[in-house]
Amino acid sequence: MTPNNIFNEILSFQSVKLTMKQERIVQAAIQLFAEKGYSNTSTAEIAKVAEASEASIFKKYGSKEKLLLSIIVPSLKEFFPTMADEVIGPISEANSTFEGFLAAFLKNRSEMVIANKEIFQVIVKELIYKEDLKNELTPYIFEAAASRLARVIDLYKERGELIDIPTHKILKSLLTFIGGFFTSHFVLLNNESVAEEVIEDAVRFIMHGIGIKTTSMN
C-alpha cells in the first residue's frame, strides 16, 4: 500500500454521505483525539461517546488508524487549498500592503483554526509522532501553502516592501513564527479567539522585529 493508495482510500470516505451514527463516531473521535491524543483514546471510548457500537467503527473505517486519517487528511486537503483561494487570492488587489496581507492572513487562518480547533489539535499532536504521515504530507503542504506564500513574498519584495534577502529565508522565519503563533495560541493555550490587538502585535513583530530602526542599517 503506497502512500497515495492510503491517501485516496481515505479521501473516499468523505465522498460518501455519512449516516447519523457514522457522523457521531467521527465527532466523538475528533473530540477525544484532540483532548487525550490518539494513543490514549480507545475505540471502546469512542463508541461509548458516539453512542454507537465498536463494530460500527470498524465496519466503516476498517481500523482505528484509518479513522484518524479520515479526520486528518481531508482537513488538510481542505485547509491548505482554501488558504490559496480565500486568502492568497485577495493579494492581487493591488492596494493591499504586505502588512495588510499578513493581518488578513493571520485573521482568516485563525478563524479557520478556531472553527476547527479540535481537528487542528489532533493534526498537530499526531504529526509530531507519525513520521510516515509527516513525510507523506510535507511535500503536499509545501506545494499548497509554502510555495504560494513564496510567490507572494516575491511579489512584495518586488514592490520594495520586504527586505532583499533570499525568499526561502524570509519564508522560513515567517513559518517559524506563524507556526509558533498557532501552536501556542490554539494548542498550548487552547484559546477560543484572538484579539485584533494580538494580530497587530504579531504583524508588527514580523515586519519590524523588536530592535530600534536606525537609518544606517542595511
Added chain:
Amino acid sequence: MTPNNIFNEILSFQSVKLTMKQERIVQAAIQLFAEKGYSNTSTAEIAKVAEASEASIFKKYGSKEKLLLSIIVPSLKEFFPTMADEVIGPISEANSTFEGFLAAFLKNRSEMVIANKEIFQVIVKELIYKEDLKNELTPYIFEAAASRLARVIDLYKERGELIDIPTHKILKSLLTFIGGFFTSHFVLLNNESVAEEVIEDAVRFIMHGIGIKTTSMN
C-alpha cells in the same frame, strides 16, 4: 498530593546513585519515548532495549509514569536555571548589544538542547498531553526563564536598543519565535546542529523583521 510532593519524590530518584541496570533503563526509556512517544512505548519494550527485566523498572520507579517524570522533571529543573547562570550572566558585560546577547543565547541553548535532544523531544511531546504537568511546570518555567528574560529586555530597552512597547509584548513575540525555532529544528526536523548562519538569520528576524525600514516609522 500537591505538585511539590510529586516534584520532590521524582527528584529523589536522581539523588541516589543509579546501578548499571537502572542507568540502562533510563537511557532506553529516553530513547524510546523520544522516538515513539510515551504512550506508544511499552514497559516490555523498554526492558528489552535495556536488557533488564520489567520488574526492575517497577522496583525502582514504581510506575511507567514516574519513570517518565524522572526523565522530564530533573531535566527541566536543570535546563532553566543553568540558563540563568550561564547565559543571562554574561549580559552584565556592558559592551554586549542585545543582538549579541540573542545570538549567544540561541547558540548556547541550541547546544544545550542538541546535547540532550532526546530528552527535549520527550518533554515537548508529552507536555502537549499532560495538562497537569503543564500547569505544574508553567509557573516554575516562568520564574526561571521568562521573568529573567523580561529583566534583560528592560535593561536593553533602557539602553535604547529595543522598541518602546510593553515588555510583556516583546517577551511574548520573542518566546513565540524562539519556541517555533527550537520546536521546528529539534523536534520536527530532528536536526543535529544549527549553522552559525541560521542563528544570524533568526537574530536578524527578531531584531528587524522582514519589512523595509523607513525613517518615518514609529
Added chain:
Amino acid sequence: MTPNNIFNEILSFQSVKLTMKQERIVQAAIQLFAEKGYSNTSTAEIAKVAEASEASIFKKYGSKEKLLLSIIVPSLKEFFPTMADEVIGPISEANSTFEGFLAAFLKNRSEMVIANKEIFQVIVKELIYKEDLKNELTPYIFEAAASRLARVIDLYKERGELIDIPTHKILKSLLTFIGGFFTSHFVLLNNESVAEEVIEDAVRFIMHGIGIKTTSMN
C-alpha cells in the same frame, strides 16, 4: 458508591439472559472459588476451565471482584427470602411443634445448601475476609432471617414450648449452633448429604442439651 449501588449493579447481571460462554464462566468461577478460594484462583484459570477467553470475563463482569459478587449476592438474595416463604410459612400449621419446625427447617435448609454447596462454600470462605461485604449484608441477612426466626421463637414461647429467657439469647444460641452445623458439615467436611438421624440429634441437642433433666431445675 453506597452499598445499594453495588448491590443493584450486581443484581443487574442476572436479569439479562446469559450466553452459553457467560454461563460457563460463572460455573467455572463457582467451582474454582469454592475449591481454592477467590484469591487463589486466577482469571486465566477461570477462562481455561470455562473454555472462554479472559477478555470475555471482563467484557461481561468488568472485574474479578464483580464476578465474585455476581455469584454471592444473588444467591444470598435468593437464599434468605425463600427461607421465609418456604420454611417459616409452614409454621402456621398449628399442630406443628417447635421440634417439628426445627427438624423441617434444618432438613430444608440442608437440602438447599447441598443443592448449591459450592456457592455456599464460596460465600462462607469469602465473607470471612470481606469486611465490607459482611457489613453490607449483615443487616439484610438479619432482617430476612434472624428477625423472622425471632418471631417464631416468640410464638412457641407463648405456647410454652420454649424456655422463658430473652428471645435474643435463644436466637443467639440457636444461630451459633446452626452456624456450626452448616459450616462443619458443608464447608469443613464437605458432606454430600445429612442423614435423618443427624438432624434428629441436632434437634435433640438444641431442645434439651446434653444434661440430665432434673425436676428441680429452674
Added chain:
Amino acid sequence: MTPNNIFNEILSFQSVKLTMKQERIVQAAIQLFAEKGYSNTSTAEIAKVAEASEASIFKKYGSKEKLLLSIIVPSLKEFFPTMADEVIGPISEANSTFEGFLAAFLKNRSEMVIANKEIFQVIVKELIYKEDLKNELTPYIFEAAASRLARVIDLYKERGELIDIPTHKILKSLLTFIGGFFTSHFVLLNNESVAEEVIEDAVRFIMHGIGIKTTSMN
C-alpha cells in the same frame, strides 16, 4: 517430604532463639495474615511492616508458606496440649460438676484465644483452604483434644450428669456448638472479651437446650 518432615522442620524454628528482625517479621506476618489473609498479603508488605528486607524473610523461613506454617503449627502444638494439662486436669477435683467444668473450660479457652486472637484467626481462615494442612492436623487435634474430652464426657456420664447417648454424639454436638461459639465471637465478630454472662448462657444451652423440661422425657 512427608507431613511429619514438614511438621518437624517447622517446629525447629521455635527452638532457636529469634533475632529482633526475625521476631518483627513473625509479628508482622501474624498481624497481616490475620487481617487480610495469607493470600492477600505479600512478602513485600510483611517486610515493610517489619521494617526488614524481604531477603531476611527467605533467609530464615525459606518460603512464604513455611513462614505461615511456622506461625500456625507451633501454636496448635501449644494450644491443644495445654488444654489437656491446664483445663482437663482440674477435672479430678471431684466436687466439680460438668457444668462447672464447661464454664471453666470455655472461660479458660476464651482467654487463651483472646490472648492469641490474631493467630487464632490465621489458623481458622487458612484451615478452610488448606486441605492438606487440615488432613495433617486433624488426627493430631483429635488425639490432643477430642479424645480427652470424650474421656471427660464418659466420666460425667458415669456420674449421671449427662444423658445416656453414645459419647461420640455428645461430643459432636458439643464441638459443633463450641466451634460456632469461638468462630462467631473471635473471627466473625472479632470480640476482645467474653462476658461472664455469655459463658453462662452458652453453658445453659449446652446442658439444657432451649426446650421446656418435662418430667416425662427420657
Added chain:
DNA sequence: CATGAATGAGTATTCATTCAT
C-alpha cells in the same frame, strides 16, 4: 545476620479487531 538488586512467571485488565445475526 542482613540486605539491595535483580528477575521469571504470573496477574488483572485493556485493546483493536472479527464475525454471525
Added chain:
DNA sequence: CATGAATGAATACTCATTCAT
C-alpha cells in the same frame, strides 16, 4: 446498516524468590 458476542495479543504492574556482598 448496525451490533452483541467473542477473542488473541498486549499492557502495566506484582509476586515470591535468589544471590552477591
